[in-house]
Amino acid sequence: ASWLTPRKMRPRDILDALALGSRNMVTTGLLLVAVGLVVNVIAMTGVGNTLSLMIQQWAGGNLVIALTLVALASLVLGMGLPVTAAYIVLATLSAPALYNLIADAQLVELIAAGQALPDAVGAMLMLAAPDKLGLLGHSMSTDEARGIVEALRTIDPSLVTGLYDQVLDPALLLGILLSAHMIIFWLSQDSNVTPPVCLTAFAAAAIAGTPQIRTGFTSWKLAKGLYIMPVLFAYTPFLYGDWPAMLEIFFFTMVGLYAFAAAFQGHLERDHGIVARLLLTAVAICLMYPGQSFLHWGGLVVFFAFLAWDIVVSRRPANTRLPT
Known part of the structure; x- marks a missing residue:
């Protein structure tokens, strides 16, 4: 080849x-x-x-x-x-x-x-x-x-x-x-x-x-x-x-697996410490917990808020000091 x-x-x-x-x-x-x-x-x-x-x-x-x-x-x-x-x-x-x-x-x-x-x-x-x-x-x-x-x-x-x-x-x-x-x-x-x-x-x-x-x-x-x-x-x-139920499970599971992988690796859009990783683990459990819609939607809101904040912070230019 x-x-x-x-x-x-x-x-x-x-x-x-x-x-x-x-x-x-x-x-x-x-x-x-x-x-x-x-x-x-x-x-x-x-x-x-x-x-x-x-x-x-x-x-x-x-x-x-x-x-x-x-x-x-x-x-x-x-x-x-x-x-x-x-x-x-x-x-x-x-x-x-x-x-x-x-x-x-x-x-x-x-x-x-x-x-x-x-x-x-x-x-x-x-x-x-x-x-x-x-x-x-x-x-x-x-x-x-x-x-x-x-x-x-x-x-x-x-x-x-x-x-x-x-x-x-x-x-x-x-x-x-x-x-x-x-x-x-x-x-x-x-x-x-x-x-x-x-x-x-x-x-x-x-x-x-x-x-x-x-x-x-x-x-x-x-x-x-x-x-x-x-x-x-x-x-x-x-x-x-039924199809709506299966698609709902699929969606929340995919987001939950993403959150779980980020918690396990300690990195989403940037590196994270133990507190953020524990938070992501809790969010992942909420997203994938069987049969609890309020946990799913609550975990989804928290995850996307965390992700949005992560994106903003990761794109923020690092503080630099001019030599004096």
């Missing part, structure tokens, strides 16, 4: 490039030996399947714990498996658990809003939790609605999963299923940029001639959105809401 540019590579330049690539491959090859050990451990012990099964038991119905466990499992699996293979292993055993947890949250919202349930649900509650029977069909708190779902699950877990098809919209269920798989697929990529095994970062370091581990940690810092997006998939209708 260089022969099509004004600065063509001469035969000596090609030999120098081959020599440089060989020298860079020495360090990369040593790292691949260490990675190979991890690959063999994961493949021979079956720790990948074991971790996936443990996620369902340890989460205990808590979506935050489930997301944390999936992230840790994907990081371990990604050390020894390609992204697609790690996704397949996790999705096979963990996607149903994530699907049920997200669908439970939607079901709880409908019950809390007074959604009518099939008569069979009332009959089951009369046997297991008669004190909750009077709440059905009326507005209630989220905790009371969650208590009804847990009481039904105590009777028969399949009763709750059957309610998904009877109460929730099929398009909503499809979106929830897509969200569960996108969470796993998104997190399956974190091993590419997370030390100690981050082959993509190591390859980039070999090309750029920079230290491998430092490059790995830098890539990890720059890829923070990799860990934020799965939370949005789980707690917002980003993939299954």
Whole structure:
């Protein structure tokens, strides 16, 4: 390709490039030996399947714990498996658990809003939790609605999963299923940029001639959105809401990620200290916090005011003193 540019590579330049690539491959090859050990451990012990099964038991119905466990499992699996293979292993055993947890949250919202349930649900509650029977069909708190779902699950877990098809919209269920798989697929990529095994970062370091581990940690810092997006998939209708809702989530998320990156790097339009970085972090959390419009708009106003002030100050000429 260089022969099509004004600065063509001469035969000596090609030999120098081959020599440089060989020298860079020495360090990369040593790292691949260490990675190979991890690959063999994961493949021979079956720790990948074991971790996936443990996620369902340890989460205990808590979506935050489930997301944390999936992230840790994907990081371990990604050390020894390609992204697609790690996704397949996790999705096979963990996607149903994530699907049920997200669908439970939607079901709880409908019950809390007074959604009518099939008569069979009332009959089951009369046997297991008669004190909750009077709440059905009326507005209630989220905790009371969650208590009804847990009481039904105590009777028969399949009763709750059957309610998904009877109460929730099929398009909503499809979106929830897509969200569960996108969470796993998104997190399956974190091993590419997370030390100690981050082959993509190591390859980039070999090309750029920079230290491998430092490059790995830098890539990890720059890829923070990799860990934020799965939370949005789980707690917002980003993939299954109506168009206005999805566009609103997209807009506030993009601004929030920009604010978060500025806080993490300590630089917006100019360098900032710890106080400004903490403020930007709080603004980013407000912008991306699920389901709180007043936090979104408040964070947006504060961020743009901060950005405008930053632009004004950065363009202000530095004070200079004339020699006396």
